[in-house]
Amino acid sequence: MEIARRALLDRRRSLTWWIVGSAIYAVVIVVSFPSVRGQDELNDLMDDYPPELMALFAGGETTFDLTAAADYLNSQLFAFVLPLLLIILAVGFGAASVAGEEERGTLELVMSYPVTRGRVLLEKAAVLVVLVAILATATYVVTFGVGLIVDVDVALVDVALSLVGQILLGITFGFFALAVGAFSGSRVLAIAVASGVAATSYLVGSLAPVVSWLEPFKWVSLFYYATGDNPLANGLPLGHVIVLVGGAAAALAAAVVGFARRDLRGR
Amino acid sequence: MSTSVDSDTAVPPAIETRALTKYYGTVRGIEAVDLVVEQGEVFGFLGPNGAGKTTTIRTLLDFHRPTSGTATVLGLDSRVDYVEIHCRTGYLPGDLELYDRLTGRALTNWLARLRGTEDLSERDSLAERFRLDLDRPIRDLSKGNRQKVGVVQAFMHMPELYMLDEPTGGLDPLMQEEFRVLLREVVGRGATVFLSSHSLDEVERAADRVGVIRDGRMIIVDSVKALRARAKRHVVMRFTEAVDRAEFANLPEVTDVTATDQELRMTVSGSLDAVVKTASRHTVVDFVSQPADLEEIFIDVYRASGENV
Numbered sequence: 001m002e003i004a005r006r007a008l009l010d011r012r013r014s015l016t017w018w019i020v021g022s023a024i025y026a027v028v029i030v031v032s033f034p035s036v037r038g039q040d041e042l043n044d045l046m047d048d049y050p051p052e053l054m055a056l057f058a059g060g061e062t063t064f065d066l067t068a069a070a071d072y073l074n075s076q077l078f079a080f081v082l083p084l085l086l087i088i089l090a091v092g093f094g095a096a097s098v099a100g101e102e103e104r105g106t107l108e109l110v111m112s113y114p115v116t117r118g119r120v121l122l123e124k125a126a127v128l129v130v131l132v133a134i135l136a137t138a139t140y141v142v143t144f145g146v147g148l149i150v151d152v153d154v155a156l157v158d159v160a161l162s163l164v165g166q167i168l169l170g171i172t173f174g175f176f177a178l179a180v181g182a183f184s185g186s187r188v189l190a191i192a193v194a195s196g197v198a199a200t201s202y203l204v205g206s207l208a209p210v211v212s213w214l215e216p217f218k219w220v221s222l223f224y225y226a227t228g229d230n231p232l233a234n235g236l237p238l239g240h241v242i243v244l245v246g247g248a249a250a251a252l253a254a255a256v257v258g259f260a261r262r263d264l265r266g267r
Numbered sequence: 268m269s270t271s272v273d274s275d276t277a278v279p280p281a282i283e284t285r286a287l288t289k290y291y292g293t294v295r296g297i298e299a300v301d302l303v304v305e306q307g308e309v310f311g312f313l314g315p316n317g318a319g320k321t322t323t324i325r326t327l328l329d330f331h332r333p334t335s336g337t338a339t340v341l342g343l344d345s346r347v348d349y350v351e352i353h354c355r356t357g358y359l360p361g362d363l364e365l366y367d368r369l370t371g372r373a374l375t376n377w378l379a380r381l382r383g384t385e386d387l388s389e390r391d392s393l394a395e396r397f398r399l400d401l402d403r404p405i406r407d408l409s410k411g412n413r414q415k416v417g418v419v420q421a422f423m424h425m426p427e428l429y430m431l432d433e434p435t436g437g438l439d440p441l442m443q444e445e446f447r448v449l450l451r452e453v454v455g456r457g458a459t460v461f462l463s464s465h466s467l468d469e470v471e472r473a474a475d476r477v478g479v480i481r482d483g484r485m486i487i488v489d490s491v492k493a494l495r496a497r498a499k500r501h502v503v504m505r506f507t508e509a510v511d512r513a514e515f516a517n518l519p520e521v522t523d524v525t526a527t528d529q530e531l532r533m534t535v536s537g538s539l540d541a542v543v544k545t546a547s548r549h550t551v552v553d554f555v556s557q558p559a560d561l562e563e564i565f566i567d568v569y570r571a572s573g574e575n576v
Contacts, residue, residue: 002380010368105364109420112328112358113381114350263291263331266321266362 003115004123007097011131018135022085023142029076030146033069042066051210059083059227060206069152070232073143078162079206079227082139083169087198090132090174095190097124098255099181102265117260125178125252132170136163154232162231168244169226173198175251183258185265222247279342281306281428281459282327287336289319289326296322298483299336304461306341306427309454311474311491312463319483320463321361324430328358341428354382357421361432361463363413367406371399371416378420390423396449397442410437418446422453429453429460435469447473471495498559499536499567504546505529505553514545534559536567 036042043066046054051062058064059079064071098121101107110120140163144152173194181190205223208214218224225240282304289296297319304310314320325331327338329349338345340352366374375390394401399415400408408416414437421429429450435443450460450473464470470477471491478488487494504510512526515533518541524533529552535542539556546554559567 002377006366006377010366105360105362106366108330108360109358109363109365109378109417110381111330112353112356112360113378114354114383115381116350264325266325266330 001123001126003110003120004126007124007127008130011093011127015131015134018085018089019138022082022135022139025081026077026139026143027146029073030143030150030152033072033147033152034150036072037067037069039067052207055206055210056203058206059202059223059230060209061230062210064230068233069147070154070158070230073147073152073154074227074230074232077139077143078166078232079230080202082136082166083202083223083227085139086132086136086166086170087173087195089135090128090170091177091191091194091198093124093128093131094174094177094194095181095187097127097181098178098259099185099190100187102181102185103187105266108264108266111264118256121178121182121256121259122252125175125255128174128178129167129171132174133167136166136170140166158232158235161236162227164241165226165231165236165244168241168248169222172222172244172248172251175248175255179251179255179258182255183262185262278306279339280304281308282310282338282340282461284323284327284338285336287323287326287338288334289322289331290334295319295483296331296334297326297480300480300483300485302478302485302488304459306459307454307457308476309450309460309462309474311470311477312461312480313467313470313477314465314480316465318480320465320480321432322483323480324358324361324432324461324463328353328356328430355426356428356430357424357426359417359421359429359431359434361436363417365405365413365416368404370402370404371408371419372401374405374416375401375420375423379423382424384424387423389425390419393419393422397445411439411442414438415442418449422449425453425456425458427458429458430463431460432463433465434462435464443469495558496537497567499534500539501557501559502531502533502535502539502542503553503555503557504531504551506531506546507550507552510549514548515542518542518545 046066054062057080058075061071061075061079064075066072066075098107111117140159144154144159147154176197177190177194180193181187184190201221202223204214204217205221205228208218208221208224218228222244225243280303282302284300284302287300287302288298300319300323312320312323322331326333327340327345329345329352332346341355343352345352369377371394376387379385379387379390397415397418399412399419405413405416418434421431435446438446450462454460462470462474474491476488476490477494479486506529509529510526510531512524512531515521515531516524520535520537521542522534524531533542
């Protein structure tokens with residue numbers, strides 16, 4: 001696991017800043033909760049909002065109770081902001097770790113060592129999983145740790161299921177970027193395609209509940225499976241987990257195949 | 268694939284390619300390259316930039332896949348057995364890019380672990396020998412010192428085969444000399460060196476045999492001596508009095524004779540003997556004989572190979 005170890009060591013500083021940033025955001029969100037709790041007029045206010053707009057910013061939720069912890073945290077943090085952070089981290093690493101290194105020329109020396117292409121790719125993928133899992137878990141620990149102090153009560157099992165969904169979501173888009181990079185050798189293309197797909201996926205996932213012609217297409221959105229039905233309140237169906245794991249596995253398999261079959265880019 | 272090795276005891280060539288061809292789409296990389304590098308020799312792989320040197324090396328190391336043809340390295344199929352080939356090969360890329368936030372020590376420690384070894388004694392002695400400070404971040408190193416890191420990592424596991432792409436770029440003359448000594452040492456213990464360069468000077472000082480590649484095709488493989496002998500030389504002579512150019516113009520293997528006052532210039536292919544003997548009839552003030560530069564030699568060899576076809 002030398003390649004993974006190296007990649008992880010190289011990222012430890014930037015990962016620390018990612019954690020600091022998202023933890024600060026999470027703390028602000030959580031400590032604001034007590035001032036929202038019991039303010040029923042907030043919910044009345046939102047009744048006047050166009051449901052499409054609400055859905056867009058709350059990951060497809062249109063009827064939520066801002067004064068309940070699970071709905072509040074979902075709409076403010078877990079439906080949009082945290083997935084966004086995780087996907088940026090994962091797509092950035094997925095694109096940089098193979099295609100990016102190839103373009104910079106640093107991969108050539110590594111590939112001249114006794115390592116298979118599959119091993120290089122899988123070790124980078126393992127690091128991607130670790131990075132996403134650490135950032136997501138740290139954010140959850142901070143959120144619900146501080147939440148204990150301000151009496152946020154969400155069932156621990158739902159917290160855990162929600163976390164699983166977030167991690168799988170980040171990993172899948174990260175693997176997708178890895179795969180585009182592995183096929184093309186282009187970091188920019190990997191970022192562009194993966195971000196585009198993620199953005200489309202988010203739009204479809206969050207608008208499908210309120211835009212009738214989109215409704216039949218909700219199943220193409222990974223957000224629908226990971227965050228669609230507020231896992232903090234409703235848990236995460238096993239079927240959704242299977243779809244997410246399957247998506248990640250398919251992207252990873254494509255990445256391995258794509259990387260093994262082509263010429264490495266030379267500088 | 269079949270090789271020329273008939274018995275198990277025979278040593279396979281360090282590198283053997285058969286009609287090795289690489290196209291990038293419709294862009295020519297290399298074309299039908301046949302090459303045999305025997306174990307224990309320094310083979311100079313010479314050609315202008317863009318001729319296909321790096322393409323050949325990258326194909327031998329399985330970074331690029333041949334369009335057609337085959338290659339074996341140390342008797343192993345370049346496509347199938349690339350991990351073992353990499354195990355037994357030290358590679359110095361032409362476009363060397365290192366993880367430049369690391370120190371030379373951290374990088375080479377890590378690279379050694381990639382080979383599954385903890386033995387760093389050779390790394391340390393190489394660093395000392397080339398006066399490389401292993402404790403500075405690579406981004407703070409000069410081009411020459413980065414190149415030394417590249418040399419150290421290629422040599423520190425004492426492989427059987429060295430694939431070196433423009434190895435002395437950035438090294439100062441003293442270190443270049445040290446590098447040549449090092450090449451002699453590794454060949455002395457039976458290793459093979461495949462030395463790619465666009466500099467005839469670099470190759471002829473280090474190599475036993477030379478292959479010249481141009482526009483993706485091998486145009487000649489010969490010993491350094493023989494290649495030099497085929498090369499033209501530019502001769503400039505100065506005498507105490509004016510000398511008739513006709514005296515030299517009619518000599519065999521002499522062309523392009525021009526005379527200005529007491530100075531004569533000419534191009535000589537082959538031996539200088541006749542020129543020297545003719546010159547000795549006069550009082551010679553100065554005699555300069557310069558080998559034609561590489562491009563001229565290429566053009567010559569290229570023409571010759573074209574005529575032979």
